[in-house]
Amino acid sequence: MSSTTTVAPRRRMSAGRWFTELGWRHVVGVVFVIYAVFPIVYIISASLSEGGTLTGSNDLFSSISGSNYAALGDTRFWSWALNSVQIAVVTSIGTVLMGAAAAYAFSRFRFTGRRVGLTTLLIVQMFPQMLAFVAIFLLLISFGQVVPALGLNSKIALICVYLGGALGVNTFLMYGFFNTVPRELDEAAKIDGATHSQTYWTIILRLVTPILAVVALLSIIATFGEFVIARVLLQSEGNWTLAVGLYSWVSSLLEANWGLFAAGAVISTIPILALFLFLQKYIVGGLTAGSVKG
Amino acid sequence: MRPDESPARRFGPGFLVKLALMAVVNAFGVYVIISAWTAESWVILGAMAVMLVVADWVYFSRRTVPLKYIFPGLVFLLVFQIFTIAYTGWVAFTNYGDGHNSTKEQAIEALLVQNERRVERAPSVPLTVVEDGDELGFAVVREDGTVEVGSADEPLESVEATVAGGQVTDVDGWTVLDRNDVLARQGEITDLRVPVSDDPNDGSIRTQDARTGYASTSTLVYDEAADTMTDTTTGTVYTPNDDGEFEAADGSTLSVGWRVFVGLDNFTLAFSDSRYAGPFLQVVLWTFAFAIASVATTFLLGLFLASVFNDPRLRGRKIYRTLLILPYAIPGFVAPLLWSGLLNRSFGFVNQVLLNGASIPWLTDPWLAKLSLIGVNLWLGFPYMFLICTGALQSLPTDVMEAAKIDGATRLRTWREITLPLLLVSTTPLLISSFAFNFNNFALVYMLTGGGPRFDDASVPLGHTDILITMVYSVAGLDGNAPKNFGLASALSIVIFVIIATISAIAFKKTRSLEEIN
Numbered sequence: 183m184s185s186t187t188t189v190a191p192r193r194r195m196s197a198g199r200w201f202t203e204l205g206w207r208h209v210v211g212v213v214f215v216i217y218a219v220f221p222i223v224y225i226i227s228a229s230l231s232e233g234g235t236l237t238g239s240n241d242l243f244s245s246i247s248g249s250n251y252a253a254l255g256d257t258r259f260w261s262w263a264l265n266s267v268q269i270a271v272v273t274s275i276g277t278v279l280m281g282a283a284a285a286y287a288f289s290r291f292r293f294t295g296r297r298v299g300l301t302t303l304l305i306v307q308m309f310p311q312m313l314a315f316v317a318i319f320l321l322l323i324s325f326g327q328v329v330p331a332l333g334l335n336s337k338i339a340l341i342c343v344y345l346g347g348a349l350g351v352n353t354f355l356m357y358g359f360f361n362t363v364p365r366e367l368d369e370a371a372k373i374d375g376a377t378h379s380q381t382y383w384t385i386i387l388r389l390v391t392p393i394l395a396v397v398a399l400l401s402i403i404a405t406f407g408e409f410v411i412a413r414v415l416l417q418s419e420g421n422w423t424l425a426v427g428l429y430s431w432v433s434s435l436l437e438a439n440w441g442l443f444a445a446g447a448v449i450s451t452i453p454i455l456a457l458f459l460f461l462q463k464y465i466v467g468g469l470t471a472g473s474v475k476g
Numbered sequence: 477m478r479p480d481e482s483p484a485r486r487f488g489p490g491f492l493v494k495l496a497l498m499a500v501v502n503a504f505g506v507y508v509i510i511s512a513w514t515a516e517s518w519v520i521l522g523a524m525a526v527m528l529v530v531a532d533w534v535y536f537s538r539r540t541v542p543l544k545y546i547f548p549g550l551v552f553l554l555v556f557q558i559f560t561i562a563y564t565g566w567v568a569f570t571n572y573g574d575g576h577n578s579t580k581e582q583a584i585e586a587l588l589v590q591n592e593r594r595v596e597r598a599p600s601v602p603l604t605v606v607e608d609g610d611e612l613g614f615a616v617v618r619e620d621g622t623v624e625v626g627s628a629d630e631p632l633e634s635v636e637a638t639v640a641g642g643q644v645t646d647v648d649g650w651t652v653l654d655r656n657d658v659l660a661r662q663g664e665i666t667d668l669r670v671p672v673s674d675d676p677n678d679g680s681i682r683t684q685d686a687r688t689g690y691a692s693t694s695t696l697v698y699d700e701a702a703d704t705m706t707d708t709t710t711g712t713v714y715t716p717n718d719d720g721e722f723e724a725a726d727g728s729t730l731s732v733g734w735r736v737f738v739g740l741d742n743f744t745l746a747f748s749d750s751r752y753a754g755p756f757l758q759v760v761l762w763t764f765a766f767a768i769a770s771v772a773t774t775f776l777l778g779l780f781l782a783s784v785f786n787d788p789r790l791r792g793r794k795i796y797r798t799l800l801i802l803p804y805a806i807p808g809f810v811a812p813l814l815w816s817g818l819l820n821r822s823f824g825f826v827n828q829v830l831l832n833g834a835s836i837p838w839l840t841d842p843w844l845a846k847l848s849l850i851g852v853n854l855w856l857g858f859p860y861m862f863l864i865c866t867g868a869l870q871s872l873p874t875d876v877m878e879a880a881k882i883d884g885a886t887r888l889r890t891w892r893e894i895t896l897p898l899l900l901v902s903t904t905p906l907l908i909s910s911f912a913f914n915f916n917n918f919a920l921v922y923m924l925t926g927g928g929p930r931f932d933d934a935s936v937p938l939g940h941t942d943i944l945i946t947m948v949y950s951v952a953g954l955d956g957n958a959p960k961n962f963g964l965a966s967a968l969s970i971v972i973f974v975i976i977a978t979i980s981a982i983a984f985k986k987t988r989s990l991e992e993i994n
C-alpha cells in the first residue's frame with residue numbers, strides 16, 4: 183500500500199470527521215494497550231524494586247536495583263529453570279519426531295484403519311490429557327514399583343506423559359502441511375530407487391521444515407507453561423519446573439517472596455515472549471486456519 | 477509392494493541404525509519384564525510383552541510400512557492418554573483411596589504388621605545387626621545354636637555363621653555393623669522388623685538395644701479358611717464386608733481396607749449425598765457460568781477491538797496489535813500469580829494505588845472472587861479472541877458488503893445482519909473449543925483463588941470458586957488437605973468427560989471437520 187493514497191484523503195478530512203472516523207480508534211487503542219501492558223510493566227518494576235515486598239512494589243520504578251535477580255541465585259530457581267528447559271526441549275523433539283512420522287504415514291500411505299485412525303485422533307484431541315490426572319498419578323505409582331525411573335517424581339516420566347499428547351494435538355496440523363507437498367516428488371524418488379525411509383528422511387522432512395519448526399516451538403511454549411500434571415507428578419523441590427516452583431513462592435508467604443517471584447516471572451517470560459513474537463505470523467495463521475477454511 | 481523396497485533387505489547404514497535402536501528397545505523391554513516379574517506386576521508384564529512383540533513385528537516385517545511411522549506415537553498415545561481415560565473409568569467404580577489403597581492380601585498383611593505387640597514372657601534372643609549394601613538385617617542365635625538372618629523384605633533363614641560369646645561375629649553374605657554404625661543408625665534399627673516367615677501370622681523379630689531381639693506377634697489373627705480376623709485380646713471376630721473392610725458384629729471396622737467395586741456409589745455420592753450434593757451442584761453451576769462468561773467477555777472485547785483496528789487507514793495498527801497480544805504471549809502460570817498479587821486485599825496495587833487504600837476483598841469474598849476470576853480471564857483471553865476475530869474479519873467477502881452498501885443498508889444494519897452472522901460461522905468452532913478450555917481452566921482458578929473462599933460447610937474441601945476440575949483435584953487429596961478419594965475424584969472426571977464429549981459432538985456437527993478427512 184503506498185503512503186500517498188492513504189494519507190491524501192486524511193488531509194482533506196476535517197478534524198471532527200477525522201476523529202469520528204479514525205481518531206476514536208486511537209483513543210480505544212491507547213486505553214486497551216494500557217490495560218494489556220500495565221500488569222507487565224508492573225511486574226518489571228516489582229522485579230527491580232529494592233525491598234522485594236508486595237507493598238514496596240506499588241511505587242512503580244521508585245528504586246531500580248538488581249537485588250531480586252541476584253537473590254534468585256540463593257534459591258532453587260535456576261535448577262527449576264533448567265528442569266523446565268530440559269523437559270520442554272526433549273518433549274518438543276519427541277513431539278516433532280513422532281508427529282511428523284505419523285503425519286507422513288497418514289498423508290502418503292493408504293492402509294486399512296487410516297480413516298478410523300484419523301477420526302480417532304480427531305476425537306482424542308478433544309479430551310485434554312490433564313482431565314485424567316488422577317489416573318496418570320495412579321499409573322505412575324504402579325510404574326514406579328517396576329521401573330523407578332518411570333515412577334512419580336521423575337522428569338523422564340513427566341516427559342513420557344507429555345509425549346502421550348503428542349499425536350493428538352499436532353498430527354492434524356502437520357497432516358495438512360504434508361498434503362501440500364506434491365506427491366510427484368515421492369514418486370520420482372521411488373522411481374530413482376529410494377526406499378520409503380529415504381524418501382521420508384531426505385526429501386519430505388526437508389520440504390516440511392517450516393511446520394516442524396512451528397510445531398517444535400508451539401510444543402515448547404505449551405510444555406513450559408503446563409502446570410497441573412507437573413504439580414501432581416513432581417514431588418521433590420529439586421525436580422520442580424518453573425510453573426510449580428513460582429506457584430510455591432506465591433502461595434506461601436506472598437508478601438515476602440514477591441520480589442523473588444517478580445524477578446523469576448520476568449526471566450521465565452522473556453524466552454517465551456521472544457518465541458511468541460517471532461512466531462506471531464504462524465501462530466495467528468494456525469489459529470485462524472481452522473476457522474476460516476469454512 | 478516389491479520386496480526390494482524394504483530397507484530390511486538392504487544392509488545399509490539405515491538398517492544398522494534400525495537394528496541398534498531395536499536392540500535398545502528390546503533390552504529395555506526385557507528389563508521391564510524382569511522387573512515386573514520380581515515386583516509381581518502382572519498387568520505391566522503382560523502389556524510390555526505384547527508391546528515388545530508388536531514392536532519387533534512392526535519393524536522387521538515388510539508388510540507394515542505405515543505402522544513403522546505411526547507406532548512410536550501410538551504407543552505413547554495408548555499408554556498415557558487412552559489407557560488413562562479407561563483407567564479413570566475403572567477407578568470411578570471402586571473405592572480406591574485412603575484406607576482402600578491395595579488388594580485384600582496386602583491389606584491383611586498391613587493389618588497384621590500394624591497390630592504387632594511384643595510376646596509376653598517370650599525369651600529374648602541374642603541379636604546382631606548386619607548389613608548387605610545399604611539394607612539392614614538381623615542375625616539371631618537360636619536356642620539350639622543355629623544362626624538365622626533376615627531383613628525387612630526377606631524372612632529369617634538359617635545361615636553359616638561364626639558365634640563368639642553368644643554374639644554373631646561373622647555371617648555369610650552380610651557384614652556385621654560395628655558399634656559406631658549402630659549408634660549412627662539407631663532410629664533405623666529400632667524401626668526394623670524382620671518377619672519370622674512368609675506368613676504374617678507368625679510375627680517378627682524386633683530390637684530395642686541392638687543386642688537382644690524379642691519376638692512380636694500380631695494381636696490380630698487371620699483365619700484363611702473362614703476368611704475372618706480375630707482380635708486375640710478382646711476375642712472380637714471381624715468378617716469382610718462389601719465395602720472392602722473387616723467389620724465386627726457391632727459395626728466397628730479395622731483401619732486398613734482394600735479396593736472393591738462399589739458400583740455407582742461414587743456417582744450417587746456426588747449427586748445425592750447430603751455432604752456432597754449441595755457443593756457439587758454449586759460447583760457445576762459455577763463451572764458452566766465461568767466458562768460461558770469467559771467465552772462471552774473475551775469474545776466481545778476481542779471482536780470489538782478487532783473491528784476497531786480493522787480500518788486500513790488507521791496508522792500504527794501493527795504496533796497496537798503487537799502490544800495487545802502481549803498478555804497471551806506470557807507463560808500461562810505467570811499471569812494468574814501476577815494478578816493474585818495485584819488483587820491482594822491488604823497490599824495489592826489495585827486496592828492500594830488505584831482505589832486509594834481501600835480494602836476490598838477481591839479474592840476472598842464469594843462474589844468478588846468470581847468476578848475477579850472472570851476479570852483476570854478477560855485480560856488473559858481477549859488477545860486470543862482479538863487474533864481470531866481479526867483473521868475472520870479480514871477474510872470476509874467484500875462483495876456482500878458492497879452489495880449491502882449499494883442497497884442502502886446502514887452501517888449498523890450491515891454489521892448486524894451480514895458481518896456478525898458470517899463471523900460467527902467461521903469462529904463458532906473456536907468458541908466451542910475455548911469453552912471447553914475454560915471449562916477446565918485449572919491453572920487460573922487454582923493459582924488465583926485456590927477455589928476459595930471455602931464453603932461454610934467444612935466437611936468437604938471445596939470453595940465458592942472451585943470448578944469441576946479443581947474439585948477433582950481437591951477430592952483426590954493430592955495436595956494433602958483432604959483424605960485421598962481417588963474413586964470419587966475419578967467419578968467426577970467421568971462427569972467432565974461426558975460434558976466435554978457432548979460439547980465436542982455439537983462442535984463436530986457444526987464444523988463438519990470429519991468431511992475434511994479424505
